[in-house]
Amino acid sequence: MKHKLELLAPARDAATAIEAIIHGADAVYIGAESFGARSAAGNSVADIAGVCRFAHQFDGRVYVTVNTIIYDSEIPAVESLVWSLYRAGVDALIVQDMSLLRMNLPPVALHASTQCDTRTPEKARFLEESGFSQLVLARELSLDEIASVRRATTVPLEVFVHGALCVSYSGDCHAGALAMGRSANRGECPQICRLRYSLTDMSGQPVAPDGHWLSLRDMNRIDRLADLAEAGATSFKIEGRLKDQSYVRNVVAAYSKALDALVAAEPERWRRSSSGRVDYRFRPDVSLAFNRGFTSYFLGGRPGAAEKMASVSTPKFVGNAVGRVVAVDGRRIKVNSRKELNNGDGLGWFGADGRLCGGRVNRVDGQWICFADNVSGIQPGSVLYRNRDKAWDDMMLAATAERTIGLKFTLRVCSGRRVVLDAEDERGNRVSAAVEAELQPARSSQGAKRHDTLSRLGETIYRVEEISDIAGDIFMPVSVLAGLRRKVTGLLDMAQNLRYRPENRRPENREALLPDTVLTYHANVSNRLAEDFYRSHGAVEIEQAVEVEAPAGNQVVMTTRYCLRRELGRCIRCGAQPGSWRLNAVGGNMSMRVDFDCRRCGMTLTLERQ
Numbered sequence: 001m002k003h004k005l006e007l008l009a010p011a012r013d014a015a016t017a018i019e020a021i022i023h024g025a026d027a028v029y030i031g032a033e034s035f036g037a038r039s040a041a042g043n044s045v046a047d048i049a050g051v052c053r054f055a056h057q058f059d060g061r062v063y064v065t066v067n068t069i070i071y072d073s074e075i076p077a078v079e080s081l082v083w084s085l086y087r088a089g090v091d092a093l094i095v096q097d098m099s100l101l102r103m104n105l106p107p108v109a110l111h112a113s114t115q116c117d118t119r120t121p122e123k124a125r126f127l128e129e130s131g132f133s134q135l136v137l138a139r140e141l142s143l144d145e146i147a148s149v150r151r152a153t154t155v156p157l158e159v160f161v162h163g164a165l166c167v168s169y170s171g172d173c174h175a176g177a178l179a180m181g182r183s184a185n186r187g188e189c190p191q192i193c194r195l196r197y198s199l200t201d202m203s204g205q206p207v208a209p210d211g212h213w214l215s216l217r218d219m220n221r222i223d224r225l226a227d228l229a230e231a232g233a234t235s236f237k238i239e240g241r242l243k244d245q246s247y248v249r250n251v252v253a254a255y256s257k258a259l260d261a262l263v264a265a266e267p268e269r270w271r272r273s274s275s276g277r278v279d280y281r282f283r284p285d286v287s288l289a290f291n292r293g294f295t296s297y298f299l300g301g302r303p304g305a306a307e308k309m310a311s312v313s314t315p316k317f318v319g320n321a322v323g324r325v326v327a328v329d330g331r332r333i334k335v336n337s338r339k340e341l342n343n344g345d346g347l348g349w350f351g352a353d354g355r356l357c358g359g360r361v362n363r364v365d366g367q368w369i370c371f372a373d374n375v376s377g378i379q380p381g382s383v384l385y386r387n388r389d390k391a392w393d394d395m396m397l398a399a400t401a402e403r404t405i406g407l408k409f410t411l412r413v414c415s416g417r418r419v420v421l422d423a424e425d426e427r428g429n430r431v432s433a434a435v436e437a438e439l440q441p442a443r444s445s446q447g448a449k450r451h452d453t454l455s456r457l458g459e460t461i462y463r464v465e466e467i468s469d470i471a472g473d474i475f476m477p478v479s480v481l482a483g484l485r486r487k488v489t490g491l492l493d494m495a496q497n498l499r500y501r502p503e504n505r506r507p508e509n510r511e512a513l514l515p516d517t518v519l520t521y522h523a524n525v526s527n528r529l530a531e532d533f534y535r536s537h538g539a540v541e542i543e544q545a546v547e548v549e550a551p552a553g554n555q556v557v558m559t560t561r562y563c564l565r566r567e568l569g570r571c572i573r574c575g576a577q578p579g580s581w582r583l584n585a586v587g588g589n590m591s592m593r594v595d596f597d598c599r600r601c602g603m604t605l606t607l608e609r610q
Contacts, residue, residue: 022402032065036187083106137158143231198584332369333375521546
């Protein structure tokens, strides 16, 4: 039996979703007008319905994020939204709040969001038994841990493969809510992890220079897709619902080509979950898309001392090194570079204080570059990085790919005057169209002309893979053949619309028991329906989410697998002295105590009240 592999792409809006499908995504995830974990990436139900119509042509799926925690007063609005999305044709909802399992909803499939913080086989098994059709695993899991979850479950497992990383386990970050009143679990993450911090011991002595100590590099697992598939993952998710079309096109194309190579290497084991062939008009390169440097994160388990996970110097896109500064003359610099630089490029460099600086190129004159504005911090010897490639950006504004469905035609004649065109496409649809016509013997061979007429499918999503012409040497007007061609492609569209049906929600096993019966605020219970759900599955004690009832005193606001001691080469397991540290936001008044959990190899951050 072949296993379906799914490339799941982000979409900030309908246009980006369509571009993701065109460039090779098997599915997209997109936010609705409310209750998505990216409040700045909402879309109308009408726009989402349009995405569904487009994606379903290619057997692509559309998942809508309804993955914030929900308040009691919002339950009727969520129910209404879900019914609208169901009628729009969405394939599944990605959710965090268990109240959706107790609402009056249509039978739409539910996926357990990464916000559910699924780290263990026991929790994964419980979520499957609760009725979830797909599980999004915590980004921090290793291949061995993914495999252990696979052995405990049967539903598809979704893993992140590319994009920005949260330093905390997703769903278990309360820093924004308690420090700034902006909750990540409500779609309003203030990105506290991207701030600049001083790092000291508990007596105030510096442990390391100031830096972005919680700002992780971006995940990149494009070379590990086969390993992930072997471990049991079947859905490969790209992060980035706030990213622009250029980013999505490029990264989706790169991963789609990598998945195609995996399928081609073992076609008896794997296949893509959608249909269609993509023809690219560019060479994708993930290094040219926004990134903070790359890491495979914990895929191989605990990393070695030399492997760094944080982008300490800046949370911005540094870009690729393109040369070194030879001389500086005001706004002009002389560069030693083997790369072709262009007017409009964005260049960056690190100043003497270690901060990232940059400017836009106004003119290139041989080795000399003139910037549009005055620049600071640049000096001879500085390494130049290109973080905006004007030529690449211009290319990505054009149509960069085409996706088509392959079909086979059979042209035949019945009863001497009935012309029939049969069509079969790669999705499994079969249709026929016929027309009565006055047919006369041809004076010359008709094969090439008929092939040319039937192949003209430029205004459709189809491409001809094979034409079987068994009509004989009979003259057929071009208008007859063109009419049949248009009719059968229309019938194929209709057949696909009739055949395609989204998956229904899995039934809930009411006898399933929670792995943990005492739920703290880390479980994010924010309404009565979620509380009812957990109690029906064995919970005996439930604490309210911090967004509902903020706890008094100092609280753990982040739980991480990332460890500052390990990042700095001071792992206690390697002989360093134990003890807590403190992070203080540079230029702010936020302070967090860092405690190291060496037994599980991670750390917790506790917000210290001022």
